[in-house]
Amino acid sequence: LTSTKSRKASGAGWAATLPPDASTQPPGQRRWDRAAIGFLAPSGIGFLLFVIFPAVMVFGLSAVEWNLLSPARFVGWDNYLRAFSDSRLLAVYRSTALMAGGFVVLNVGLALLLAVFLETRMPRWLSSFFRMTFIFPFVVSATAVAMIWRFMLHQDLGLVNFYLGGFGVDKINWLGSSFWAPISVVIAATWRSIGFSILIFIAGLQAIPQDVREAAMVDGANAWTRFWRITLPLLSPTVLFLVIVNTLGAFQLFAEPVVLTSGGPGDASRTVVQFMYNTGFGSFQMGYASAQAVLLLAVLVVLTFLQFRLSKRWTFYG
Amino acid sequence: VRNRLLHPRGQTDRGRRSSQLSRMLGLLTAIALVAAACGSGSGGEPTETTQPTTAAPGDDSGSTTTASETGGDGEGQSTLEFIYPNFGGGSEDAANLAAETFMDAYPDVEVVPISVAADSWGTFFANTATVIAGGASPDLIHVPTEAIEFLRVNELAIPITPYMENDPDMEATLADIAPGILDGVTASNGDLYFIPQGWNNMVMYYNTARFEEAGVEFPSEDWTWEEFKETARALSDPENGQYGYAWQDVGLFVTLAPWIANTGGNLLDACEATLDTPEMHEVVTFMKGLLDEGISPTPMSAGDIFTRFMTGEVAMFGAGLWPMGTFAEPGFEDYDVTRWPTGSTYQTVLGGDGFAIMTTSDQPDLAWEFAKFSVTPEVQANRPPGGSVALRSVAEERAAATDVPANMELFYRSVEEFPVFNPFPAPPLYSEFEGVVTRHLQLIFGGEVSVEEGLANMQAEAVTCE
Numbered sequence: 001l002t003s004t005k006s007r008k009a010s011g012a013g014w015a016a017t018l019p020p021d022a023s024t025q026p027p028g029q030r031r032w033d034r035a036a037i038g039f040l041a042p043s044g045i046g047f048l049l050f051v052i053f054p055a056v057m058v059f060g061l062s063a064v065e066w067n068l069l070s071p072a073r074f075v076g077w078d079n080y081l082r083a084f085s086d087s088r089l090l091a092v093y094r095s096t097a098l099m100a101g102g103f104v105v106l107n108v109g110l111a112l113l114l115a116v117f118l119e120t121r122m123p124r125w126l127s128s129f130f131r132m133t134f135i136f137p138f139v140v141s142a143t144a145v146a147m148i149w150r151f152m153l154h155q156d157l158g159l160v161n162f163y164l165g166g167f168g169v170d171k172i173n174w175l176g177s178s179f180w181a182p183i184s185v186v187i188a189a190t191w192r193s194i195g196f197s198i199l200i201f202i203a204g205l206q207a208i209p210q211d212v213r214e215a216a217m218v219d220g221a222n223a224w225t226r227f228w229r230i231t232l233p234l235l236s237p238t239v240l241f242l243v244i245v246n247t248l249g250a251f252q253l254f255a256e257p258v259v260l261t262s263g264g265p266g267d268a269s270r271t272v273v274q275f276m277y278n279t280g281f282g283s284f285q286m287g288y289a290s291a292q293a294v295l296l297l298a299v300l301v302v303l304t305f306l307q308f309r310l311s312k313r314w315t316f317y318g
Numbered sequence: 319v320r321n322r323l324l325h326p327r328g329q330t331d332r333g334r335r336s337s338q339l340s341r342m343l344g345l346l347t348a349i350a351l352v353a354a355a356c357g358s359g360s361g362g363e364p365t366e367t368t369q370p371t372t373a374a375p376g377d378d379s380g381s382t383t384t385a386s387e388t389g390g391d392g393e394g395q396s397t398l399e400f401i402y403p404n405f406g407g408g409s410e411d412a413a414n415l416a417a418e419t420f421m422d423a424y425p426d427v428e429v430v431p432i433s434v435a436a437d438s439w440g441t442f443f444a445n446t447a448t449v450i451a452g453g454a455s456p457d458l459i460h461v462p463t464e465a466i467e468f469l470r471v472n473e474l475a476i477p478i479t480p481y482m483e484n485d486p487d488m489e490a491t492l493a494d495i496a497p498g499i500l501d502g503v504t505a506s507n508g509d510l511y512f513i514p515q516g517w518n519n520m521v522m523y524y525n526t527a528r529f530e531e532a533g534v535e536f537p538s539e540d541w542t543w544e545e546f547k548e549t550a551r552a553l554s555d556p557e558n559g560q561y562g563y564a565w566q567d568v569g570l571f572v573t574l575a576p577w578i579a580n581t582g583g584n585l586l587d588a589c590e591a592t593l594d595t596p597e598m599h600e601v602v603t604f605m606k607g608l609l610d611e612g613i614s615p616t617p618m619s620a621g622d623i624f625t626r627f628m629t630g631e632v633a634m635f636g637a638g639l640w641p642m643g644t645f646a647e648p649g650f651e652d653y654d655v656t657r658w659p660t661g662s663t664y665q666t667v668l669g670g671d672g673f674a675i676m677t678t679s680d681q682p683d684l685a686w687e688f689a690k691f692s693v694t695p696e697v698q699a700n701r702p703p704g705g706s707v708a709l710r711s712v713a714e715e716r717a718a719a720t721d722v723p724a725n726m727e728l729f730y731r732s733v734e735e736f737p738v739f740n741p742f743p744a745p746p747l748y749s750e751f752e753g754v755v756t757r758h759l760q761l762i763f764g765g766e767v768s769v770e771e772g773l774a775n776m777q778a779e780a781v782t783c784e
Contacts, residue, residue, distance in 0.1 A: 067447075067472075068447040068448065068450070068451040069447060069450065069451065069472050069474065070472070147621075150618075150619065150622070151622055151625075154615070154616065154618055154622070155615070155616045156556065156559070156561065156615035156616055157559055157561075157615055157618075157626060157631055162559070173616065173764060175616070176616050176617075176760065176763065176764040177764055177766070178761075178764070178766055262567065262568060262756065262760070263757075264756070264757055264760035264761070265757070265760035265761045265764045265766060266757055266758075266760065266761050266766070267757070278749075278750075278753060280444075281441070281444030281445075281447075281448075281749075282440065282444065282747075282749035282750050282753055283747055283749070283750045284444075284447060284747070
């Protein structure tokens with residue numbers, strides 16, 4: 001951002017990095033430009049084909065009524081108007097937002113605690129082992145993870161209730177109650193993805209200059225004070241990054257609710273993406289599903305913008 | 319080194335660009351040729367087709383014709399494409415076997431199976447619709463009973479009734495198929511859209527070792543709902559994680575249909591939902607009672623039920639033939655099957671699958687040959703062990719050769735002896751209908767709404783007739 005601002009301030013912007021006339025460019029520079037374009041091409045073409053093109057298509061599809069098999073019929077804004085008056089969609093947004101909130105708080109909070117513990121309170125060899133252990137679920141298929149959790153969380157025959165029963169806890173209907181089903185989805189999703197957050201936090205912790213900590217220790221700051229006054233402020237950009245990434249991920253949870261609870265009971269643990277899938281590929285209403293996708297994009301853009309704006313009050317870039 | 323790679327010595331910029339352009343064009347041409355060769359679907363020199371096939375629909379002359387006359391390339395080799403659901407396991411092998419067997423008998427026809435990955439029939443419909451929307455125009459599609467109304471309403475497949483009536487080969491075939499199996503796959507307008515090559519009817523599986531351990535007699539075939547409940551209760555010990563009967567959390571076919579069939583009710587009347595009826599109240603109240611009394615655990619996935627059944631945690635569950643493969647793999651043999659408990663009536667709940675001829679096919683007669691071929695005795699006998707077969711003669715041979723379950727012949731016999739639940743509740747938007755029923759059942763079984771309220775909400779939301 002800083003460099004962009006300075007370029008804009010100089011009056012040239014990004015154009016300043018390009019020569020005004022290719023013919024005045026030294027031959028070696030042109031070769032490098034072509035090589036750069038060649039290297040960028042695979043991911044650039046992939047991005048155009050698999051991100052930009054489908055996104056543009058979704059905008060187009062949101063203005064039609066189409067069941068994949070019959071010719072599409074232009075309906076203008078009807079799909080959007082329908083979305084705004086769809087009480088089920090509103091209920092699904094509510095359940096998604098609740099799960100997303102729980103997921104972000106649990107994921108980022110727990111990851112921070114575990115990362116600090118691994119980095120500062122554990123021998124290096126043991127820390128490496130646990131880092132690998134935490135990242136392992138992240139590389140396993142979300143569906144496989146959810147299937148294992150489904151087996152373990154079963155009310156009557158699951159291991160979790162079996163062991164809780166040993167402590168006198170009554171059987172919890174983890175997957176079949178409107179209260180517990182969203183919590184189960186959050187637990188399973190957090191278990192799978194927390195390793196990523198831990199790794200990012202560890203990288204952030206390692207980037208904090210040791211001399212700052214040592215100076216605080218010389219000044220007599222205890223561990224708790226050092227964490228609140230040194231570590232956490234210097235980690236705040238990392239926290240912001242993880243909050244944004246995890247919020248975006250939480251709104252797109254799919255495998256966990258589908259496999260664990262089928263979105264139920266009712267719509268208690270259904271996510272917007274699952275609802276969109278059901279609309280498009282269960283009811284074959286591609287236009288309406290596309291309008292939902294566009295609305296979700298708008299919601300996430302607004303949410304991310306707000307997070308950036310609010311972050312100015314609590315992030316510290318050193 | 320990098321400069322040498324980028325600029326071969328002795329080339330000018332213009333010459334280098336020209337050379338690069340030529341190479342690029344050459345590469346593109348080669349790719350286009352390879353793609354064309356792969357996509358043509360026919361290879362070798364055109365040959366005269368001599369394989370006998372049947373007459374076109376409506377032609378009752380019974381005369382034979384050639385594959386070239388039935389469609390395809392006209393003079394050379396014909397290509398037949400069919401879409402099939404790839405559920406993993408042996409799906410791909412079965413599809414390839416079907417294609418190869420047909421090609422052995424019809425050397426001038428190339429059969430190309432198109433795999434559509436799916437984990438259920440619902441996802442198969444969705445993915446197939448996407449494939450078709452993407453421009454594919456297969457000649458046939460492998461579908462189950464649940465897809466019939468979807469195919470019919472969207473005019474995706476042609477009725478095969480004219481072929482059935484006019485093809486002289488069909489007389490012997492139809493005589494060897496239980497009428498109930500054909501009833502079970504008949505559309506609501508009375509037409510057939512495929513000949514069932516495979517089918518399943520619902521029976522009750524029970525773990526014989528668990529029965530013996532609990533000192534409970536094996537169930538008789540004509541047991542009633544009350545006898546079933548007493549048996550399940552005797553096998554239940556919730557404190558120790560043992561339950562008499564379990565059912566799946568999704569799937570109308572395995573969850574509700576057998577119960578509702580035996581009350582004389584249905585989930586649909588024509589295409590109108592009938593979900594808030596006395597029969598539905600009776601069924602759902604009965605099932606909720608099983609949960610409340612600790613006879614059944616909360617509903618779970620099919621895979622989990624099979625696992626719990628083998629461990630003895632679940633003593634009974636309902637299914638067709640499909641769990642047998644799962645049980646055979648680890649060598650589990652402590653089970654048998656019996657009829658579903660009888661209510662105020664008894665109907666066997668049946669679903670079939672077969673090859674429907676797509677409306678877009680430009681060689682429907684050849685496609686019919688393939689569909690018909692799938693129910694010849696040779697092909698039926700080649701179906702995987704444990705798989706269902708439509709022909710009575712083959713089914714009897716296979717049942718006689720099967721030791722586990724001991725009552726294997728029940729599957730075919732119950733179709734012969736009892737009426738079939740018809741029409742099977744398969745509205746045009748099956749996935750949506752199933753989703754509505756499942757969501758409200760979750761709330762009822764979870765105790766969050768009463769049976770009355772849940773069924774009323776279910777009925778209000780179910781979209782059936784358009």
